[in-house]
Amino acid sequence: MSLTAVLALLVFASAYVVIVSERFNRTAVALIGAAAMVGIGAVRGHEVFFSEDTGIDWNVIFLLFGMMVIVGILRQTGVFEFLAIWSAQRARARPFRMMVLLVVITAVASALLDNVTTVLLVAPVTLLLCERLGLDPVPFLLAEAMASNIGGTATLIGDPPNIIIGSRAGLGFNDFLVHLTPIVVVLLAVFVGLCWLLWGRRLRFDPERAEAVMRLEARETIRDSRLLLRVGVVLVLVMIGFVTHSVTHLEPSLVALLGAGAAVLVADVPHPVYLDEIEWETLLFFAGLFVMVGSLVHQGVIGDLARTLTGTIDDHYGPAAQGLLLGSAVLSGVVDNIPYVATMAPLVHDLVGPAAGLPPHQQSLWWALALGADLGGNATAIGASANVVITGIAKRNGYPISFWRFTRDGLVVTAVTVALCMPYVALRYFVWA
Incomplete structure (x- = not known):
């Protein structure tokens, strides 16, 4: 390993x-770390902005920006x-029932759209719901x-690493x-049980607030039905663009930006209205994190780790599939799972080739990589893009989620879900194949 790689x-x-440690602002730390990487020569300036492998992932940044608008x-x-209000009334204002409802909605929507877009849509609903019922929104946001x-x-299309693997x-x-x-489906059912163990049994039901919510007329909260119709049509078109990605080959980020532009045009609202909703701090944190991890990729550090993981496969x-599953879960919790998969996918390709036509025991490596990277992202607050977005929204609304608060619960969820994936x-791919 070279001196630059060590640095x-x-x-x-x-x-x-x-x-x-959370003693300093995480965005400032990420940006200083990115600047340090450039300063020591771990990555060059043009690679920060223009390299697909070692620079800022603009697809993620602009996907987030467009959906935030x-x-x-x-x-x-x-x-x-x-x-x-609709969600609360369907759950009879019972906190754990609402958590289960929101968890199921979030999981299904994440499969059909993508997890970052979903949390951007669900988090505001959750915050309003918890405010109405006097509940702490943090457990709900963690669960989502x-x-x-x-x-x-x-x-x-559900998780950015899957798009990389699919390609x-x-x-x-x-x-x-x-x-x-x-x-x-099995993991989601188990996760509902974990929600009860981790958060649900401590939620408190307030009969007075619940009764007040049950008396509300949900339709009266719609302030501008015409604007909702116009922007709703734009949102549906954006979702269609996401789902048809494999046919149109339009990047989700481009679809989101086009949708944002269309929404601004049809809405005709003042600029500060939608710009004020953008999580600028979250976007900058992502940029710094991408540069730091990209520098490790550029210097071969992550590649060396990946080769060590896969170097003993032989036949x-x-x-190998179990090791890749576990190793991917661990490493995706430490670094963001997007650059990790971008590094590992070429190595798996060199080992077994494209998935089409492969026997099940060889194809298992691709699915082990997807499961490990996607589920391992739950381990820490920076393991997956959705985690960073949720913690950013929570902080913006006065409910900061510490790194350790997320990790304490995330490690439990990751350990259980990954353990279920092993059998x-x-x-x-081996017994029933």
Whole structure:
């Protein structure tokens, strides 16, 4: 390992420790770490902005930006208040019932859209719902972030790492449905039980607030039905754009930006209205994090780790699939799962080639990579894009979620879900193949 690679690893480790300690603003730390990477020569300036492998992932940044603009405009219609009251009334204002309802909605929506878009839409509803009922929204937001990562595992477009894997392995939307949706359904059912153990049993029911919510007329919260209709049509078109990605080959970020532009045009609202809703701090944190992790990729640090993980495979595909599943879960909790998968996918491709036509025991490596990376993202607050977005929204609204608060619960969820995937991979691709 070169001296620059060692320095890059030290910079990343130092920034990670400081972020975990939460003594300083995480966005400032990420940006300083990114600047340090450029300063030591771990990555060059043009690679920061223009390299697909070692620079800022603009697809993620602009996907978030576009959806934040659309959500900001939708907020003006009162639709989030409507959905909050509707959800509470369907659950009879019982806190755990509401949590289960929101978790299921989040997981299903994450599979059909993507997990980042879903949490951007669900989080405002959750905050309003908890405000009405006098509940702490943090447990609900944690549950939704983790549900989004579990649900997003089920489809090609549900989680950004799946898009990378699908492209590299030649896998389509239906392939993910057939191979991953069955285990995701099981994981979601188990996760509902974990929600009760981790958060649900401590939620308190307030009969007076519940009765007040049950008396509300949800439709009265819609302030501008015409604006809701126009922006709603734009949102539906954006969702269609996401779902038809494999046909149109339009990047989700481009679809989101086009949708944001269309929403601004049809809404005709003042600029500050939707710009004020954008989580600028979250976007900058992502940019800094991408540069730091990209520097490790550029210096070969992550590649060396990945090769170490896969270097002992030979023809032992069973242990290799289990090792890849576990290793991906661990590493995706430490670094963001998007650059991790971007590094690992070429290595798996070199080992077994495209997934089409492969026997099940070889194809298992692709599915082990997807399961480990997607579910491992639940381990820490920076393991997946949805986690960063949720913690940013929570902080903005006065409910900061510490790194350790997220990690304490996230490690439990990750350990249980990954443990359940191990027998699934063994049975599906080796015993029943």
